[in-house]
Amino acid sequence: MALNRSKEERALDGATEVFTRYGYARTTMGDIAVKAGMSRPALYLVFPDKEAAFNRVIAHMDQRKLTEIAAVLSTLPNLESKLLHACLAWGLHGVELAAMHPDAADLFDLRFPAVRQVYANFQALVTELISDAVTNSHLEATPADLARVLVYGLRGLREAASDPDDMRRLVTTHVLSFAKAISA
Amino acid sequence: MALNRSKEERALDGATEVFTRYGYARTTMGDIAVKAGMSRPALYLVFPDKEAAFNRVIAHMDQRKLTEIAAVLSTLPNLESKLLHACLAWGLHGVELAAMHPDAADLFDLRFPAVRQVYANFQALVTELISDAVTNSHLEATPADLARVLVYGLRGLREAASDPDDMRRLVTTHVLSFAKAISA
DNA sequence: AATTGACAATTTTCGTATTAATGTCAGACA
């Protein structure tokens, strides 16, 4: 049994695959159970309910992405390149997912507590990154407010961008002008 | 008849009032006709169809707002204060309207060509404002892209802001950091 | 102890009847 993945792993992976492909509304616990190779009641032994499954999936994906980003950040030399990489990696993630699975739009709905948490987490990362620089800049705003502006600004760009390449250009412009403002 | 407003005026004003209160989907041509004090067929002599009426209303409100903004801009001394006033006046307009009439959310739906035009117009205004400064800054982006980032960044802030006062704070932070970036 | 078939409760979907809204035009009106 050591070679087989645990039922928790299979449940989480199955849920991740189905949710990211079809979004929240259009996936059923039955779909997930089939993907995970278990019965539907067995799934309820792993997740209390559908919403909890969704929260776990979002939180897990976010944790992976943030860890991945943090690992790269430590290799980068300055604030500008750190911010740029963080925002490109994080901001493009959603756009690429949406381009791959247009049905999964509700994965980014801020009405989900898990989605708001994703934004809060990234905002915390950005706040940490820019705190030192902000105190030296002549801006009156707090690092937290500046991070909020940067992060939700990224969200606004999603509506302007026509495709991932365009999004990349816009994010780069956004981040570099932001970095310049707080580095001055 | 000189004292009475023309039917075109009454139609436009009536349409403006009803659309801004109930949004596009929940207003009927009948509602507008009543407000405008004319029969429904008479309304069709002014507007070809409902969508045209909506476009006219959005375009007219936008024209008024942009004219109003432009008048103030000419009295302001520098780029920073001009940008700040423009973005506060323009960006808060929608938030305040939405706070007043929550049913009218679809007034800002980018699927409406008229709404996209509103963004394009403001983007053009911002591009014009910042063009000189950008050429002196060390940013590689074009004024048009920078304006796009600023304008759609404002849109993103709407989802972060909890109320008009919070929105005001966020917009101010956004604009001031932006202004600093292109003024350096 | 772990799992599931089967169940009640709830939600979604579907077909259909009904109502409402849109856009048009012949004819009424001034």
Place this chain on the structure above:
DNA sequence: TGTCTGACATTAATACGAAAATTGTCAATT
């Protein structure tokens, strides 16, 4: 004569009961 409207056909939204699907639970099984 030119402006306007009552009445109409067409299309779209709504209401609603029946059917199907989904959720969450538990007694029974392995």
